[in-house]
Amino acid sequence: MQSIPWDGKPITRPGLYRNIPLADYHRHDLCDAVSVSSTMFRNIIRRSPAHAFTNSSLNPKRGKEPQSEAMALGRFVHKAVAGEPFDDDCVLCPPEVGGKPYNMRLKVWQDWKAEQEAAGKCVITPSMAERAKGMILALGKFPLVQQGMLGGSPERSLIWKDKRGFWKKARPDEIPNDSGDFVDLKSTNSVLYRDTQHSIIEYGYVQQAALVVEGARALVMTASSFTLLWVESEKPHCVRAQTLKDDDLARGHGLNELAAETFWQCYQSGEWPGPGDDRADAEYVDLPDWWRKSVDDRIKYQLRETA
Template identity: 70%
Template sequence: MQSIQWDGNQIATPGAYRGIPLAVYHRPDLCVEVSTSSSFYRNLNKSPAHAFERSRFNPAHVDDAEQSESMALGRFVHAAVAGEPFDHDCVLRPATVGGVAYQGNRKEWRDWKAAQIAAGKYIMTPEMVERAKGMIVALGKFPLVQQGILGGAPERSLIWRNKYGFFEKARPDDTPNDSGDFVDLKTTKSVAWRDLQKAIVEYGYVQQAALVMEGATALGLPATSFTFLFVESNAPFCVRAVTMKDEDIARGHALNELARKTFLQCYQSKHWPGPGDDHADAEYIDLPDWYRKSVDDRVKFALRENP
């Protein structure tokens, strides 16, 4: 795979780019025309209003002042696996700032934290670094990792123009050199089967996988499968690799296509409706089937507690 070194300017030519900082990658003006990514499409699942509020399409958008521990930990592990130096986009929280030991509510520490986030840095505590080491060691011992599952090009930004005329972006953790088998590394609380299924649904990972494969196809790269490599963020740091089935990737493609149409309609009309804005009157709402059955069983058998 031939990749293009990003020159710091807006992108006009589709391709697989290297060297684009993560914070820059997420900007809608990275390309000479408007661009979208998987994270925006997945936010559309809640509603256009929610997606717009959190996006840089919103002129009043304000970057989050907070930064979750899971975000920082995940970013550190991703950078380490990609072979990047610690200070590439992470920073270790010092013992003191301005001679003041750590106190999150002190002005010195609030200002320091705000400066790091503004600079695109993810803050790591010594305890988080130790956990990250455990995750990296566990990954290194995992058979598929030893066999080279992460042996492709790390963190390439795939950028292409879709059939509607606007740019799309995808950023797989590992772009294969010739196999077409894409891999994305995810940190998680648990690699138990049900927990992974829940995470894939909750975070819209199937849309992310589908968009990567769409981008690869648009750029003439082989795209045959998509595997998530999950590692737990706490001891014992278990690792599990799961490959998405073709029929579910197809569902991700369908959701992405729906998101494209929704985005284009909202972007052109400058109207980003919320979940209930399309209904002038009150709507009927159904109890979920699982709860209906629970109630029916409880009444039928005169149970004192929910079954």
């Protein structure tokens, strides 16, 4: 599918767009009606509408989110692997600032960093650049990457209209050239199986994947699978590729539908409830079964401690 160069104006028709800066992509007014990405849907499901609204561009009073090192490092590696220019949203620390060599404890460096972040830049320190180099080299040695796993079109935005009247957005790392096998690169602390499972659940990656697949199909593109390509951000920078199963993608789609309906109701009413806001009285809380059994066993057998 041919991509459409973004002209900087509100988008009025569905399509696969290129040249949309990340900061503009996340704006709710990117299109001629309100638009949302998986971030909104995931925050509604993982936390609540109140949390989702507070950190979204819909909130005129939202503060600037502090830039995390993990986010900046991930963004830089994404750009480098894709072969895209990174200076539009990433900046490497220069050898010196104001005549002072690199030292983030100095005020002149702290001021420089604050200026870059205020301009929407991800600041890459020398130590982060060294870690990024290791991650990139590790990815380059991974067999599936060598076979072209990351050979599609990067930095493209899928934009389509929801049946309720708002726009949906998805931005996969790579748009596959012909296979329909979407890939998303994730930096992580660990690629151990149990840890990737936890990350998929904790960060709602199955919802993110399901939205990409939905968008591709809405734009009449082939969408056969969705694979997470993990790379550790610390040595030894191990790499692992994991493809999500179709039934889990279906679960992600179901969660997105629930989130979309919730979002639309909140947006129309202007009410963004938090957890428990729909109750007028106190509610009972069930403690975990594993904890209850541990306590019951301890009382029953008069154990001083339990495993």
